[in-house]
Amino acid sequence: DSLYIISEVRKSLGLPCKLNQKVMHSRAWTHGLACAVMSNDTQIEGVKLLSPGKHIEISMKKKMFSSEYFLETKNIVKSTNLKELFAVDFDNYKQAIRDAATKMAQSTMSLLHLDDVMIKFGLSGGLDSRIILAAVLQKPELLKNIAITTNTHPSRKGDFEVVERLAKDFHFKFNDDEKIRMHRRKHSLKTVKIEDRFALWVLSSMGLFDMMYLHDSYWPKPHIIDMGGHGAETIKGTFAAKRFEDYSKPKKISNKTKVSRRFFSSYRESKSVNNTHFAIRNEISSSLETNGIVLDDFGSMQWHHLCYKSPIQNGRFLDRSTIAVRPFIQHSLYALAVSEINPFRNSNQRVWNMTQSGLMRPTLLHDMLIILNPKLATYQFENSKSNVSEEYVQIRLDELGGAIELEEREPYSIHGSISDIHNGPPGVFLDKVKHRFIDTDSDIESILSALEENWSEIADNGVKAAYKSAYDLAKERLSDRNFYPPSAGTPAAKIISHSMFDD
Template sequence: MSNFLLVVGHSERFGSLRNILDEISNGSQGDRSDGWLASGWRYSWFSHRAHADAIGGGGLFTGFAVDDKNQIFAFGSEGWRQQNQLGGGADLPGCYVRVGWNEGHLTVHGDVFRMMPLFVSTEPGVLLASDSAYVLMQLRRRLNLPVTLDRTVTEAVLWPNAMAAQLLGSRTLVREISYVTVGGHIRLDLRIPNSRASMSYTDVHTQFSPEGDAYRHELRTAAVRIASTVHTVATSGPEHARLALSGGKDSRICLAAVLLSSQVKHGAVFSCTNTQPQHQRDYEVVQALAKEFGFDLGSRLPPDHRTRQIRRFPQPFTLWLTDQSLCYYPFKVQSYALAAPGPFSIAGLGSELYKGNYELQTLPQVISSLAARMPRVARAVDEIATDALLAAGVQPGEPQSVEWHYLLLRNALHGGRFVPATKLGLRPLQQSNLVGLAKLAGTARFPELEHPSQISDDLLALLNPSLAARPFDKPGKNGLITKQGVAVS
């Protein structure tokens, strides 16, 4: 199944849910936890080792969080409880979902970059939430609840563009199921028997903003966090830091953080899976870096140990259905994952958040271009995307509104595809202060920052000038030191 399923119902409705929930759990009590809430409300929670997800005092947590302020990793409910004792509680990077309740309300939050997907479906007196829209759709069918096609969403899907390769907003192909974007959380009023859950949002301008008043400060803060995170993982066990490299910039920033410490370099495992002919340059670049900077490609563990580390999924298509079928449209099937707990898969995903993946456009500019070719599709895209931006506090016509849209949707859904295989996917380049830094416009932008794409270049040059000066997969990426060195000197 998916990573989690939360079913909340008032006692007047919960009786009709009980038999179906019993069938879902199929006698596996370890994967289900039940409890009472306030005013006659009850919940059932499904996850791996569901009882271990309980937080003392009322709540549930599954996954892990990274708390840079307190310099800790919070694993599972116990880790989250301890993190809260240190003054935490806000949404953090990582990959998790947390549920909390009191006498008046129940809330559901996710990690700040939404690496753990969060979908919701609600009826009077019933709340359903999961990381899988497909699970919610099938559960609605079992409960004889409506499952209706959203025709506006189907129209928008016809746009052959990466921006529409996944959901364009909270609306999904099923009208009764919504996606909770970055900055959003679910809220249910427990004081009313027939209440329906609603979604509330934090303004992303507030949630993602620079922490200081100097460009160098922001870069150094991010660099320290990246290096600290990678070091923590790499020193937690042999080959616990598993770094996938390419010939591009993003994974090289992670590599630069690894190379800061000989202990980390010799404890991590490096790989380059781009061995196909069309990616030959990637592999050539990585091989050259490995030789020059003294790290090995591939595991150093014995062959039998490496074999035991891999588990294969007997039904990859079923995994795709529960994970991506209603939210991420390219057909990407994952057939295996790491078997043992501990290893983190480290990837460079995240720098697109602040280097201008959509060319710093506004939504009206994108819609105008699309309308000239596909007017009906443009209207559908505009309607759905505009709603998502406004909910997050972004005006469609403001500078970089489409980059904010990238944060809300594509970064999350494209980056969160690994979750059914492992929650331990680490994306250290996802730094909230750098996102805010890149979105500054006009006189608010720091004078050293000419263009958001400069941020990742300067970050790499700061972490390792020698790596920044070495060739990349494409000639246009070369020469970072001479172009950007002034910013990090």
């Protein structure tokens, strides 16, 4: 899953690596949705992305008047109607949410019975990971196999403070380095160190996913496995009630401007904005149509997130680990989220008087948290808009049949052994990596250097104009030393990825 390696293969075969004009505007767009590829066309013309709901069929056919066979390679990509794929006939919401919460909770414990596995659980101050915490706290005896961690970067101070309070009141430890050290010592675990800290990002993310998470090591075997609340955005309907025009609006010229001296400058400005808007709109619309989704229909952006940003972003662990635990990425959970039976699906209205802060939009995930651990649901979140009052928790608890108590179940059967699984990229891939990041102790300086070098080599005025806002935003973020580093590098990554194109 490496666009970089594909570009190297194409070059070695004498095939071109040119900017795909169809996706130039979406790849240059700095909105959060656009930090991942937005359609089945990648930025390299001729290289396609196989998104969820698609597969390849290649058939062998016999040549006429001959005993030889040939591969039929036309129209090999087959698409599934996603609405049909996720159409589940639930009996009622009460039972469906209880079943969903139970299944999600049990999946968090799928590997905890393995003595040689430690689960590294990333807990924030948000709603998504707290639901996993609620599941874990149902079986406190399993906490010995879980290392709970939270981000210590100054930009995540609010998350840290929330986790600190939860740890005190619910009696669990977090950021316990000694726990992981003891696990490493017990099973003689050592990480594989990579001298080039940009290599894994170049291999796994460049041109596909713009956030710059830089890792310089990995576990050779998955004896330590990450678990987190990734993928919950699609379940709670973050994008369900949004239209594309809520993210990008065409620009109109007012009647007053039409008769003023500013008309020509306004016309040029609106033309540029509209060219970008409709180029991205057409790209997204075409990609969704192949899976039976109409962009102007309700929930289309939620489907788009499911097909593109969610799998790309939530699969970025693959450069370092073959396995990760993602409890929210389940067919049955998304099927319930998009079902008409979900009472929160069609609501984009904020409900008054339901929280300590006064306003919130309840979600399906709030219900899951409430029935897994009502007390945990009443604690404040890092974002106050997610807070719910004790009164609201009790109302939902009564309507949903009370709290869930997980039954004792047989653990998953594991065939094979963790020690037989290999993590990390092939050495031949690492050997192929070349980039323009300079060798310095400062990630920011390295990114800035690569940004400027790639920017100076963009000769096409149209391409430069398309990426100008990304360039300006990159310079702004990278000059702010308090900005969260992976996000600071995101707009820069859009321009740095041009290094894959032909010289």
